[in-house]
Amino acid sequence: MEIAYTLERPVRLSLRLHIRGFTVLLGESGVGKTSLLKAVAGLLPARGEPFGGLPAERRPVGYLPQHFALFPHLRAWQNVAFPLVRWPRTQRRERALGYLAQMGIAELAERFPRELSGGQQQRVALARALAREPALLLLDEPTSALDMGTREEVFSGVLERLRALRIPTLAASHDPWLAQRADWIGVLTRGGLLQQGTPEEVFTRPASLEVARLVGFRNLFEASVGAVDGEWLWLDSPLGRLKALRPAWAQPGRRVWLGLRSEEVFTLEGEENRLRGRLLALRAQGVRWRGYLEVGGASLEFLLPRYRLEGLGLREGEEVEVRLEPRFLHLMPD
Template structure:
């Protein structure tokens, strides 16, 4: 897909000026309150803003589909009626049914919206957003309202469906795990874009402390004048390496979480449950050089 350039300035409800590209399915990753949802609504024409594209056009003239948080289906309508709602013409229900069929959702057509699961509602809401053939799909926290079991499956289905139809998308999220599924990531911090790139590149080299925090690195610390980041699974107890003191030991899934002081606080996840890890004891932590990310402050 051709990159889709965005350059927008907002003054309300948050002061924000951003310029970045949408490439395929793009994640806008940022903390709560950073302005993600405001930007999504501005692109949809629901919040006043200046810039390109579409700024100044009323919502009904923008070639976008908008998927708000929690799907927001009309509860008194069936799935089919929800999808047909934005369409016009005598054949709108037939067109809505065809779309549901194309998306593998035809069996949900007669169900009232109140009888759909979270994942089903999200898929029907996507069908409604695609009904008028938008040039861009906007998604506001698409994982909200989904449980852990259906979250990843629903999100990857969204990505695959849009790729098959050739529709670019911008999804606002605070979840780095979901953002990692996308084609392109844009990091929003302190009301500005701090980095953009592929998930592989950004996770491999966050570049800054702010980026590493957004990307979910559990361990970020300073040694002398340098900053570093590492995943909790990047460290492993070994016979040689960085000396650390165990502060706390907790069960974590099938393994253990070790809170350590190196002397900087670090979290280590290990599947080695045969060894006795005792608070107050000293151990050595090994980390492969390519797993240690050097950062800018």
């Protein structure tokens, strides 16, 4: 499925986005993610396909708003039964229970929303969206009401069930954690839709500096292309002279941005791109350690799992040697 929509208000936005399985539209607040979802659902005036020109009640869309919008005076099954107006009253409860069962919470059918946790409320709201028998499911910030401690447990189960139902789903989110679990990602900024692709493509090969920052690149340096040799090139950078894979567009003398994920700094095997620097800081972050090296006047951030740190004997203020794997150095046009 492909979404092609143009909005004039409340934000000016025009984009064409592929929907492949569970798709995440990733972007910061204010770029138009929620407005796009509302436009596709028929809740905002817009031009586009699919469903263009249809009133909201006739669009085969299930829409889950950010705060779920459950009716507080109705039990869980009654909330789910609300869209089932074309079914006889005697069948609505049974069908509502079926949708709750798809979300794994049929036993909560008689509870009111106030008696449910945030994750349980989300599943009730999803069951209600599924009761519309949608051709497309829209989720607005589906992880925003889940704390980091329960996000993996709660939403991973929801995601499994959504994939099993095989309903194309578009989730608007600012959460990179969710985007990494998608089948397809679109990156939306104030400049429009800058990139779309698989999580591996977007998170390891961002198309621009703005996308790189959104997907978690912390090591970003201005550099220039030196010599070029087939599929490889050499960079003059603040870190020193480095070997990297050559993008097709890179020519000698061209200014570029060099990006490196913090998780991919400490690759010690091999002889290429070895650097020495002074360890400025080393801080525990849960089961990982975040550190900063001063290399040639530039600061290089790294992340290490706890088990790798134990054998390295790192101490603040001392010199440290690291190796940057040439395949992990990512270049973007300046």
